[in-house]
Amino acid sequence: QKEVEQDPGPLSVPEGAIVSLNCTYSNSAFQYFMWYRQYSRKGPELLMYTYSSGNKEDGRFTAQVDKSSKYISLFIRDSQPSDSATYLCAMSGASGGGADGLTFGKGTHLIIQP
């Protein structure tokens, strides 16, 4: 069983829709959870950073962590064509990347149709 599971997509939705992206994980030691956005032929850039369980909101983006279910989500409201990218979940047992860096999901390719 992989440590982090993420549906690769592609996920295609119309502009303005609410997008839900998800990851499941198996390692209960993970405490730091991140979502990265990666445009084609670019490096990943951090979108959201959450410690332990709970919700965090930043503009149109909301990150949720449910440690009891080992499940994390990223919601994008009022989706825009510029949100089209690959979204990677990442997690760590320690801050700053910790002893083994980050463990990444494989990424979900999101397409927002104008």
Add this chain to the structure above:
Amino acid sequence: DAEITQSPRHKITETGRQVTLACHQTWNHNNMFWYRQDLGHGLRLIHYSYGVQDTNKGEVSDGYSVSRSNTEDLPLTLESAASSQTSVYFCASSDGAGNTIYFGEGSWLTVV
């Protein structure tokens, strides 16, 4: 602005040659990482460093080495390039205080 830069951005090399990918960051971060990204595998950790003279193996370290002689640089060396090492390589850094991990723009390596 502080940044992390990788060079070269694109390289084609032959099997068996030694290749070095450079990574330079101006954030004065202690932690630096090298990942490779492949279709179907996502990002995988190759090596990481917590500071000068410190290096550690990651998940896929075979065939790779790193050295950390100063805070700013963590070069990645492929001792004898193999076709299986054709990939996109990303360098990253963090300050270790729970803050953002920054990625470079990537180095595309093709081994023929």
